[in-house]
Amino acid sequence: MAQIPLRQVRAVIAVCEEGSFTRAAERENATQSGISQHVAAVERTLGVKLFERTAGGVTPTPAGLRYYKRCVEAVGTLEQAAEEARSLGGQVTGELRIGLMPTFTRAVLAPVLEDFVPRCPEVRLHIVEGYSGLLTEMVLDDELDFAVVPAFEGTIGLKSRLLVRDREMLISGPKRGLPELKAVRLADIEPLKIVIPGPDNIRRRNLDTYFQSHGVAVAAMLEMDAMIATLEFVARSDWVTVLPSVISVNDIGGGELIVNPIAEPELSAEFVVIQPTRRVLSTQARLFLERFEQEVAHIHDVWDKAIGRKTMLRQRRA
Known part of the structure; x- marks a missing residue:
């Protein structure tokens, strides 16, 4: 059977992911007629x-x-082989472009950078903070190596894996x-005046x-996709918000913000790592993610101890 050149395979991948010959041509630095000819050649061969x-x-049919x-799998295998060969050189070098939500930049990122930057001084690191819609588009456009966003249904051109399932907290x-640190039922908070993300946000x-589903009556609602402003407003007022535990761990015992686990039932959010389907993670990306996951696990340990300690003190007083 005739062999199909790699440039033709890449053209098929680009057209499938972009849904347009024009956009596929822009992505591949080719002409529209060239991409169309590559795809037609593959169709004739097959x-x-x-x-x-x-x-x-x-x-796609x-x-x-x-x-x-199958093509994405094959191209990924080739890229993985190249990445493994480069990693045998010992020193980790190159560019690393990461997209993170404010959920993770506030408490997780700094400890990770404190460890990662000295370990990988030759890596050119670029971090973008944004919400899920922007970060997803940037990954699709190959502007980021990976991003961490809330779990979603999935999109052609992206692959994802679960990073963490995190407990949501009431912040006031x-x-x-x-x-x-006392567990609360949102249905019992009256009047519930809450700051929440806008309708395009997956967490919303x-x-x-x-x-x-749980009979939570909202007395007043304020939509805000601005994390720092949300936290400052909540700290100064009698409004509340709901955020994952990883963003609020440094507020334990601080006095400016009060954190309460949501119970009966608990509320959780799942976050995934997304990357372009056609690419594999570089050595520097894998090292960063390993350290990132370690820090998230550490934060969960801190929460388990804080909530457990508070529960034991209440039981003793009772």
Whole structure:
């Protein structure tokens, strides 16, 4: 059987992921006619139609989608082999572009950098803070090596794996008068004046579902996709917000913000690492993620001890 050149395989991958010959050509630094010719050549070699062409773009046929998935696996294997060969050189070098939500930049990032930067001084590190929509688009556009975002349904061109399942916490200021670290039911918080993300945020949908499913009556709602402003407003007022435990660990015992675990039932959020389907993680990316996951696990240990210690003190007083 005739061999299909790698440039033709990459053209098929690009068209499938971009849904357009024009965008695929831009991505591959090629002409639209060149990409179209590559795809047509693959279709002739295979004897099967890979894409349905319409005025609105192109979509893969069932055969095209299956071929795309196999091609991505094959290209990934080649990139993995190249990365393993480079890693045998010993020193970790190169560029590393990471996207993180404010959930992780506030408490997780600094300890990771404190360890990672001295260990990998030759790595050119670039970190972007943003919310899930922006970071996902940047990964799809190959502007980031990976990003950490809330779990979602999935998109062609992206692969993901679970990073952490994190417990959500109620965050309030001293004016609200809640006892620190005591488990609370959101349905019992009256009046519930809450700052929440905007409707395009994945976490917002989870919160709305939780409110509706568990009889949580919201007296007032303020939409804000600005983490620092949210925390400062909550600290100064009797409003509250709901955030994952990893962002609030440094607030334990601080006095400016009061943190309470949400109970009956607990509320959790899942976060995933996303990266382009066609790429493998570099050595520097894997080292960063390993240290990142260690720090998240450490934060969970801190929370387990803090909540457990508070529970034991209440039991003794009772």
